[in-house]
Amino acid sequence: MQQELDRERAYHDTCRAALARMVEGAVEHVVTGEDVSASGADAEVLGYRLRSRAKEMRELPKGPLFFGKLDFDAGEHAGQSYRIGRLRISEEPTAPPLVVDWRAPVSRAFYQAGPDDPQGVAVRRRFGWAPGSHGDSADLTGMEDERLGKGESGTGTLLTHEIERPRVGPMRDIAATIQPDQDDLVRAGLADSVCVQGAPGTGKTAVGLHRAAYLLYTHPQRIRRSGLLILGPNRTFLSYISEVLPALGETGVRQATLGEEIARHRATGTDSDRAAGLKHDPRMAEVLRRALYAHVSTDGIDALSLSDGTYTWRVPAGALARIVEEVRDEEPPYGVGRERVRGRAMRAVQLQAERRAGPQPAAWTRRLERSRAMSGYLDAVWPKVRPEQVVAELLTDSGVLARAAEGLLTDDEQRDLRWPRPPRSYRSARWSTADLVLLDEVAGLVEHPEGYGHIVVDEAQDLSPMECRAIARRAVFGSLTVLGDLAQATTPWSARSWGTVLRHLGKPDAVVVPLTAGFRVPAAVVDLTNRLLRRLGTDVPPAKSYRGDGEVTIRPTDDVHAATVTAVREALAHEGSVGVVAADAQVPAVRAALTASGIEPANPDEPGARVAVIPASMVKGLEYDHVVAVEPAAVADAEERGLHRLYVVLTRAVSRLDVVHSRGLPF
Structure with a gap:
């Protein structure tokens, strides 16, 4: 085994040297390309592509160059061995690769082969690297072989350790640990729109990001020409996932919130809950269409x-x-x-x-x-109009609204919808977040927006019908990867079924694929959260966990803040990150209690922090090794779908969960 380990380390050194030459070659091509005789436009395009490639090569994150190996004894690859890594490495462009990209067709056997269907694979090897390795060959610490040709199978300790490794810092890629059902989704065709109903910890976000990387690899020209967009629920979440695609060799992909994508103005206004709900209602699409086309008239027309x-x-x-x-x-x-x-x-x-x-x-x-x-x-x-003019008239002029909303909105709904203090003109209006969705709807009626070749939509269960329409306008000629969990739907306008969401997204025929089993959330936590799941009234199958470990500690107390400090101190005795999650209104007091005890908590948008205090409204999509859930009843009472929010909070724990409470537990 030691001799084999030494051989693999030496091979990794060879790959490292070849990668360095690839980087140098990319830079040299830029210099050479500047002297190519061509038209100015051709030279500019060539130069841009060469410089972009050189920049991508220079900015590749440091890390192990391969994580697996396939030895074939049958089929078209019989007698061949391939190392599998995050990008292709070769000594010369035309030479056989030293490392095969995980997205290449031959690499699929690494994820799909098994003893019942070895797919020509005699041995599948997984490599173990020291946590946080920057790719030094000495960091290769072990390896495990599955002799599929002889019927061996099973999840080895290296795979389990990699999946269960402590969560500190930004989200990691899962190229080394993709499971067969995840791989099927990752490799879906460019024209296919898919919806992943993923229970907590099943890797749905990682699946979406790896599918984006796969499409960029498989259809580089079409995707780069039309663009690829990653939509996340907030900036904290986007910061958390920001390093996944670069680690897979893909840079320059737009990652944004829907608000950033559609914003024509800064959102400085506010809405009542009633008004916000109406503005997100699908009936508003027809109201806005009527209001826009009310400007078209042939009354009194002259020759x-x-x-x-x-x-x-x-x-x-x-x-x-x-x-x-x-x-x-x-x-x-x-x-x-x-x-x-x-x-x-x-x-x-x-x-x-x-x-x-x-x-x-x-x-x-x-x-x-x-x-x-x-x-x-x-x-x-047929006068020219601005979306701002149409929306402002609708929300300020009761006559305009009455004509546009006839048969759609009641008198009470129209009254709730109108601005309580109308601006002097649309130019001085203070637009709310919901108003921006209305503006985008009208802008899409005036002129279709430029679309994307593919859009990955995460936390899609929280989208309103009008927000879905904004995404649909940008995916008319492209496809979608829709990710979410109906049990984690927390907005007042969240849909109860994926069919409704997909219809508003313009992809009613998209296949809905459930992911119910995962490695991230341990069984002890899953058992607890499945009890809460039964109270949500959502048609979602219970989650399952491959992990038999994990700890859940229930801490009843009369002093919530003191018990929280104690729970955090005990959590710090373990390895990994600690997330303290509380109802938004309680966050300042929780933070003050921790600070007073000598613990300096970070904000949720500071990746790599050992302890962070997170408002319950911002924790979706994040994960921590140890979660301290403070006063669950307060989280449940804070909003209309508070039980769903609590479900999100409890499922952020990767290893251990502490529940600190002085009130009755909703589960």
């Missing part, structure tokens, strides 16, 4: 007269009205409709001119269609 200096051409009012109605019936984007009306009115003039004097030059057409008379006609029947 159009256009003069070219020698002759005046006239289009009767009736013909103009028919043009407007025909275009409106075609339902194009509002801005496109205005230009269609212009083009068809101009065509009516051209036909007259051709009958009188023959075809006219293009300059003649451009001059007349941009004339003051044509612009005046368009402004009368």
